[in-house]
Amino acid sequence: MALSQELARGTVMPIVLALLNEQPMYGYELVKTVNDRTNGVLQFKEGTLYPLLHKMQSQRLIKAQWETAEDTGKQRKYYHITSKGEKLLTESKTQWQQLSEAVNVLLALG
Amino acid sequence: MALSQELARGTVMPIVLALLNEQPMYGYELVKTVNDRTNGVLQFKEGTLYPLLHKMQSQRLIKAQWETAEDTGKQRKYYHITSKGEKLLTESKTQWQQLSEAVNVLLALG
């Protein structure tokens, strides 16, 4: 996860929900997007993401759909968020804000 | 940890370091202090904290000292931070800020 510590634990699912809330994406795309947007601070691993996507699918937070890329002809599994996933995303955002505030106070960061 | 999710994983050690950097404290006091200062958003559990304190002591991040409370006469194990702990605290704060920034971007929270 690039951060040497295990600080980022628990953030993966909320981040996946947030990205899929913007637009449907496939797994490999999620990995690259997170890496790009955070300048490598967060780096999803495939060994983390693929099992998580399957789990989220079984929990009906997301749905999957195979598509063939127009350019490359490769098979891609696109995921899109469900209404149940949207609800969890909203809750997760609130929880993250609460956690963030609490940790900032305790670490004396304002 | 009060937050229903496992979002707060990895924050316990940095928080302990930050509090002990203010002043020496004993375990039970750390539990109550975190609960108070975050209005219950974060709640350290004794089953989490005591083993962690032992581990941090073995890593020479903190040192322990038994003292007898003047008021109650109870035995309390006071922990204070070491210079090695201070260094880790500095790094942990930076890591937290990086993580916080990255997650805020991805969750579209500014």
Place this chain on the structure above:
DNA sequence: GTATAATACATCGGAACACGATGTATCGAT
């Protein structure tokens, strides 16, 4: 043209962390 890197999916075992349950002991309040 053939090797290598990138794309794109997947599984599995292990490690780290946090927690609930449980235990001991003391002290103050009811």
Place this chain on the structure above:
DNA sequence: ATCGATACATCGTGTTCCGATGTATTATAC
């Protein structure tokens, strides 16, 4: 005399994440 709070502790379990490993295709480099 009982109960809750204080104050320490251990241990097994569950969750999450990761590295290693595997398959297959496509684009790039030599």
